[in-house]
Amino acid sequence: xxxxxxxxxxxxxxxxxxxxxxxxxxxxxxxxxxxxxxxxxxxxxxxxxxxxxxxxxxxxxxxxxxxxxxxxxxxxxxxxxxxxxxxxxxxxxxxxxxxxxxxxxxxxxxxxxxxxxxxxxxxxxxxxxxxxxxxxxxxxxxxxxxxxxxxxxxxxxxxxxxxxxxxxxxxxxxxxxxxxxxxxxxxxxxxxxxxxxxxxxxxxxxxxxxxxxxxxxxxxxxxxxxxxxxxxxxxxxxxxxxxxxxxxxxxxxxxxxxxxx
Amino acid sequence: xxxxxxxxxxxxxxxxxxxxxxxxxxxxxxxxxxxxxxxxxxxxxxxxxxxxxxxxxxxxxxxxxxxxxxxxxxxxxxxxxxxxxxxxxxxxxxxxxxxxxxxxxxxxxxxxxxxxxxxxxxxxxxxxxxxxxxxxxxxxxxxxxxxxxxxxxxxxxxxxxxxxxxxxxxxxxxxxxxxxxxxxxxxxxxxxxxxxxxxxxxxxxxxxxxxxxxxxxxxxxxxxxxxxxxxxxxxxxxxxxxxxxxxxxxxxxxxxxxxxxxxxxxxxxxxxxxxxxxxxxxxxxxxxxxxxxxxxxxxxxxxxxxxxxxxxxxxxxxxxxxxxxxxxxxx
Numbered sequence: 001x002x003x004x005x006x007x008x009x010x011x012x013x014x015x016x017x018x019x020x021x022x023x024x025x026x027x028x029x030x031x032x033x034x035x036x037x038x039x040x041x042x043x044x045x046x047x048x049x050x051x052x053x054x055x056x057x058x059x060x061x062x063x064x065x066x067x068x069x070x071x072x073x074x075x076x077x078x079x080x081x082x083x084x085x086x087x088x089x090x091x092x093x094x095x096x097x098x099x100x101x102x103x104x105x106x107x108x109x110x111x112x113x114x115x116x117x118x119x120x121x122x123x124x125x126x127x128x129x130x131x132x133x134x135x136x137x138x139x140x141x142x143x144x145x146x147x148x149x150x151x152x153x154x155x156x157x158x159x160x161x162x163x164x165x166x167x168x169x170x171x172x173x174x175x176x177x178x179x180x181x182x183x184x185x186x187x188x189x190x191x192x193x194x195x196x197x198x199x200x201x202x203x204x205x206x207x208x209x210x211x212x213x214x215x216x217x218x219x220x221x222x223x224x225x226x227x228x229x230x231x232x233x234x235x236x237x238x239x240x241x242x243x244x245x246x247x248x249x250x251x252x253x254x255x256x257x258x259x260x261x
Numbered sequence: 262x263x264x265x266x267x268x269x270x271x272x273x274x275x276x277x278x279x280x281x282x283x284x285x286x287x288x289x290x291x292x293x294x295x296x297x298x299x300x301x302x303x304x305x306x307x308x309x310x311x312x313x314x315x316x317x318x319x320x321x322x323x324x325x326x327x328x329x330x331x332x333x334x335x336x337x338x339x340x341x342x343x344x345x346x347x348x349x350x351x352x353x354x355x356x357x358x359x360x361x362x363x364x365x366x367x368x369x370x371x372x373x374x375x376x377x378x379x380x381x382x383x384x385x386x387x388x389x390x391x392x393x394x395x396x397x398x399x400x401x402x403x404x405x406x407x408x409x410x411x412x413x414x415x416x417x418x419x420x421x422x423x424x425x426x427x428x429x430x431x432x433x434x435x436x437x438x439x440x441x442x443x444x445x446x447x448x449x450x451x452x453x454x455x456x457x458x459x460x461x462x463x464x465x466x467x468x469x470x471x472x473x474x475x476x477x478x479x480x481x482x483x484x485x486x487x488x489x490x491x492x493x494x495x496x497x498x499x500x501x502x503x504x505x506x507x508x509x510x511x512x513x514x515x516x517x518x519x520x521x522x523x524x525x526x527x528x529x530x531x532x533x534x535x536x537x538x539x540x541x542x543x544x545x546x547x548x549x550x551x552x553x554x555x556x557x558x559x560x561x562x563x564x565x566x567x568x569x570x571x572x573x574x575x576x577x578x579x580x581x582x583x584x585x586x587x588x589x590x591x592x
Contacts (some may be wrong), residue, residue, distance in 0.1 A: 051488050077490030084484040090477070093536035104478045105490035157489065 001028045005050060005080075005161060005192070011217070013044050019045045019195035020216035022059060027209075029160075030182035033194045034188040034207035038237055042216035043196045044085065044165050050194070051082040051163055056067040080157035083150055085166050089138040095149050096134040099125055102156030120142065121156050128182065130255035144175035162186065168202070180206045200237075204228055204251045210238045228252040264328050264444060276532055280545040287552045291325035292317055294559060323452050327514070328552040328569075331447075332521055334462045334507040336471060336529065336547020339522030340506035345474050345497065346406030352523040353388075353508040357414025360420040361391025362509040363443065366425045366516070371435055377513070381457050388505040391420055396501070411592055412524035416463035445518035445570025447555050451495045458510040465506045466544075470497055473540055480537045480560045520577020527584070 003026030014022040017251045018072045021041040027033055027050075039200060049061055050052040052068045061068045081102075089098055102124065103117045128148045133141065138149060147167065154162060162183070163232045168176040176199075184206050187193045197203045203210055206226040211221045214236050229252075233241045239256055244254040276531065299317060306312040320485075339352040344473045353359055365387025369379040395416050399409040428439050469476075475496050479486040486493050511518065528550075529542030554576065558567040 048484075053484055053487055073487070074490035075491045077488060081490065082484070084482070087485055088482055090480040090537040092530075092534065097536050101478060101481060104474070104488065108472070142414035 001013055001060060002194055004029050004064050005029055005194075006062050007046065007056075007059070008062065010049060010056040010061060011058040012049055012054060013057050014045055014054075014216065016261060018216075018232065023218065024214065025211065025218055025221070027192065027194055027242060030144055030187070030190060031205060031208045032184060033192075033209040033211060034197045034203035035194070035211045036197055036200050036236070037213035037219075041213045043213055045165055045216075046213070047082075047165050047194070047196055049092065050154075051080050053082075072107040077157065077159075080161045081157040083154050083167060084166045085149055085163075086168060089146075091139075091180040093138050095138055095141075095152075096121065096125070096133070098129070098138050099131055099151055099152045099156050105157060114142075120158055122170050124152040124155035127186070132206065144169045144178075147171055147175070148182075151179070155186070155246055156201040160190075161192045161194065162192065164193075166196050166198060168197065168199070194221050199245070200254050201235070203250050204253065205246060228254070269533055272534065280549065284545070284552070285548050287549060287556065288325050291328065291552060291556060292321050292450060292554060294467045295321055295565060296564065300402050323386070323455055324447050325552065327447055327455055328555045329371055329448050329548040330459060330462060331511045331515060331518070332525070332548040332551025333544040334466070334511055334547070335518065335521040335527035335551065336543040337466060337540050339524075339547070340526035340529075340540050340543035341469065341476070341500050341507075342522075343526050344480055344498055345504070346409050347480065347482075348406040348410050349527050349538075350523070350581075351406055351410045351413070353504060354517065354519040354522050354527075355417065355581075356410060357391050357396055357417030358388045358505055358508050358520060359512055360417050361520075362388040362425060362428070362505075362512035364391075364420055365509070366442070366513060367424060367431075367439055370439055371427060371431045374468070376508045377457060381461070381479050381510065381513040385506060385509040388512070389502075389511040391416060392501055399472055415496050423497065441568070443570075444514035444568035445512075445516040446558075446568035447515055447569065448574045449584070454514050458514050461510040464509060465503045465510075468499070469503045469540065471494060472503075476537070477537050488539065489533040515568065516568075518551065518573055519553075520580065521547050523584075524577055524580045525550055568580050 003128070007023055007025045009022045009024060010020065011022060018115070021048070025046070028152055035046065037043050045054060049056055055069065063079060065215045076219050100117065100159040103120060106117065125134065128151045130145065130148050130152050133145060133149065138146060141149065147170065151167070168179055171179060180202055183193050183195065207224060209221065210227060212219045213234060219236050222234055229243055230241055233254055239253045240258055241253065241254050243252050244255055245251070281459070284521045293299050293301055295316065299518060303312065303316060307314045307317045316374055342351045342353055342356065342473050345351065362384040366380055366383070366389070367384035369383035375380045395409060399405070399412045424443070428436050428530070431439060460492055463525070475491050477495060478489060478491050479493060481489070482494060526538045526543035527545035529546035530538050532546070533539065533542040535542065551573070554572045555569040558569040558572040561567055
């Protein structure tokens with residue numbers, strides 16, 4: 001298992017609050033990595049450090065052996081694509097225009113759109129299933145459609161890495177599974193997917209590599225089938241549970257045994 | 262779906278043509294209008310060199326060109342700050358930059374000798390100083406457009422008070438000149454006043470054109486701007502410098518002309534139906550607004566020429582109230 005995107009001994013701080021101290025984590029190339037953990041365990045903070053939105057107090061984040069801080073802005077943006085938790089579209093923007101914004105790191109100062117740009121935008125919209133919406137205003141779309149448009153924008157960036165911060169938060173259950181299916185498909189096409197997820201069962205079902213965090217530390221990482229058991233769930237979430245195989249996929253499924261009070 | 266595209270392109274063509282026609286029309290009207298009316302035929306003859314008229318070439322023409330160029334500069338300055346703050350109220354006149362530039366002008370008039378180079382430099386410095394104060398006061402924690410606007414409104418009030426104080430302390434003659442100036446006026450501008458500000462505005466607008474794509478990219482919000490390759494810190498600094506520079510270049514000649522910068526970008530955006538707050542529609546709308554307001558100012562109480570700032574403030578005040586009520590509903 002090779003890891004080209006790594007955090008080495010990073011200490012991360014949000015304002016005055018130290019979130020993680022000397023954390024180590026390597027992201028396996030070409031895998032679907034899901035980061036799970038209770039609220040405020042440092043998942044999103046870690047993701048932001050990977051894409052250089054947060055500079056570590058100590059340690060370093062490296063991509064291909066080079067510190068991410070050392071890359072020129074656009075060069076890094078051609079490698080790492082990121083979707084924050086609740087992005088806000090510019091006023092009166094249409095779907096195609098928003099998706100085309102993903103091409104920014106591939107364009108020079110004044111360059112007009114190239115044929116490659118158009119092709120990448122078309123491909124991204126097809127992959128995310130938003131081609132039919134191309135001329136609609138983004139603000140008139142439903143939550144599920146809008147999230148797919150944002151995904152298309154990041155896809156148009158054509159980065160080998162996709163980092164997503166809780167991409168399923170505002171979606172209903174059907175759209176959640178459709179989105180995760182899309183991410184799994186992208187991983188199948190050779191991209192490395194790293195996503196913060198709330199739902200441990202969805203993480204077990206879709207991820208090849210699970211990272212369980214608590215209090216800013218990595219408690220366990222590995223294939224979900226190898227690492228998820230009742231002890232881990234107790235350690236990470238303080239939740240008593242039994243683990244059964246998912247009746248559809250056979251991946252671990254967490255069933256809480258918490259009694260109602 | 263594809264049927265929409267020709268219609269959108271058609272709309273852009275129609276609106277561009279309408280803008281050009283309006284600008285030429287208002288420009289021509291400005292050259293015809295004055296103490297005595299000159300026919301459009303005569304104006305065209307003078308412009309092509311067939312006839313000669315000092316009134317048209319040396320009095321009216323600089324005023325009309327200044328109205329259009331300064332209007333465009335104010336429109337762009339407004340669009341820059343509205344993009345920066347991601348808020349339709351974040352315009353230089355609302356957040357105190359006009360007032361700050363005017364403080365600089367007052368300083369140059371009262372303490373220095375008040376040459377046009379001094380006025381230009383002092384107004385830029387005044388604008389920069391106020392923008393630095395507003396930025397520092399509003400930058401505790403994460404950058405927030407709305408907080409910057411609210412703090413800017415407060416700073417604007419304070420700087421306006423300081424301006425009044427300086428005028429009160431000044432010698433009578435200087436004070437009279439300064440008060441006349443405070444309303445913002447194109448009365449009596451001539452070519453000699455205009456070269457420096459025009460050159461500054463030209464350079465700044467060219468520079469801003471090169472940053473337009475990055476500015477629109479930044480309207481995706483800080484996180485996405487950075488992760489798609491915008492160097493946000495440098496872009497913001499550049500945008501502030503350009504926006505302040507445009508505002509100050511205009512203010513150093515005319516005094517503060519309020520509300521053009523506030524209204525032009527939003528009106529332009531709605532007319533064109535574009536995403537975000539683009540620069541070109543803001544510039545064109547600004548040119549039309551300022552030139553139109555200046556014509557109104559000359560005609561309303563003719564033969565007394567009102568300062569254009571009075572007209573733009575009267576119209577713009579209504580616009581501001583409307584925009585504020587919308588903002589309150591949105592929040």
